Amino acid sequence: MIVVKVGGSAGIDYDAVCADIAVRWKTGERLILVHGGSGETNRVAEALGHPPKFVTSPSGYTSRFTDRQTLEIFEMVYCGKMNKGIVERLQRLGVNAVGLSGLDGRIFEGRHKDSVRAVENGKVKVLRGDHTGTVERVNTHLIDLLLAGGYLPVLTPPASSYDGVAINVDGDRAAAALAVALKADALLLLSNVPGLLRAYPDESSLIREIPAADVETYLEFAQDRMKKKVLGAAEAVQGGVKRVIFGDARNGQPVSAALGGQGTVVS
Numbered sequence: 001m002i003v004v005k006v007g008g009s010a011g012i013d014y015d016a017v018c019a020d021i022a023v024r025w026k027t028g029e030r031l032i033l034v035h036g037g038s039g040e041t042n043r044v045a046e047a048l049g050h051p052p053k054f055v056t057s058p059s060g061y062t063s064r065f066t067d068r069q070t071l072e073i074f075e076m077v078y079c080g081k082m083n084k085g086i087v088e089r090l091q092r093l094g095v096n097a098v099g100l101s102g103l104d105g106r107i108f109e110g111r112h113k114d115s116v117r118a119v120e121n122g123k124v125k126v127l128r129g130d131h132t133g134t135v136e137r138v139n140t141h142l143i144d145l146l147l148a149g150g151y152l153p154v155l156t157p158p159a160s161s162y163d164g165v166a167i168n169v170d171g172d173r174a175a176a177a178l179a180v181a182l183k184a185d186a187l188l189l190l191s192n193v194p195g196l197l198r199a200y201p202d203e204s205s206l207i208r209e210i211p212a213a214d215v216e217t218y219l220e221f222a223q224d225r226m227k228k229k230v231l232g233a234a235e236a237v238q239g240g241v242k243r244v245i246f247g248d249a250r251n252g253q254p255v256s257a258a259l260g261g262q263g264t265v266v267s
């Protein structure tokens, strides 16, 4: 089993990702696709007059502050435009894909965090009304049913809180939890960079290999949202996933290239 997470940043070639997946799926490879949608969500939120608000925690992690209106815009884009766009691409390629959010069947479950500590103008503030959380549990029953029926699951945040409330969760870490729950052979985290760069944005500074035991020490090279990918990779390998690859989804055959060892391989 291979879990492929494709991000939502500018430059990602979803046609290339879907074409590569379709070829592999038809040869009998078992895989699941998880996707993001942050770039498009930002554009739609601006257009709707509710611009995105990003907060940085005291430990340096950046996340989207998700009030109720932001959550609804997030769902429009992630579960609507992005998810159905990917499902349509796969259907056109002859793959019977089914798109679901983590809320459906409570595939992704976690605790609802209503407030977030954020650094603003050098001061730590507590912001309330946040609809976020972290995936703590993956309920695989529905996924098993889909796979057994020959359907390719295409999954996206949000997740469900333990009370059934929709929560915004990080897609990379959700994919990592899924890979652990499914005892996946590999987790691919595909984005618009060649992999983890030692001196971002210099693409010639690509880190080719990271020993699984050392992955957290590489957090120092990751800025902003890349930190979540490194954290997700650490969680996946600690949970028993043999290989995590940070790969490039901008062109070519992104899944095959990553599985072939291009990008940054954590093992």
Ligand code: ADP
Binding pocket: 006, 007, 008, 009, 036, 037, 038, 190, 191, 192, 193, 195, 196, 197, 198, 199, 200, 221, 222, 223, 224, 225, 226
């Ligand atoms: P996605 O939504 O595609 O999953 P993110 O925007 O969450 O991707 O994270 C990937 C981004 O992280 C890259 O586009 C890049 O701008 C940024 N980044 C920060 N530090 C690094 C680094 N050391 N190596 C590669 N990318 C980095």
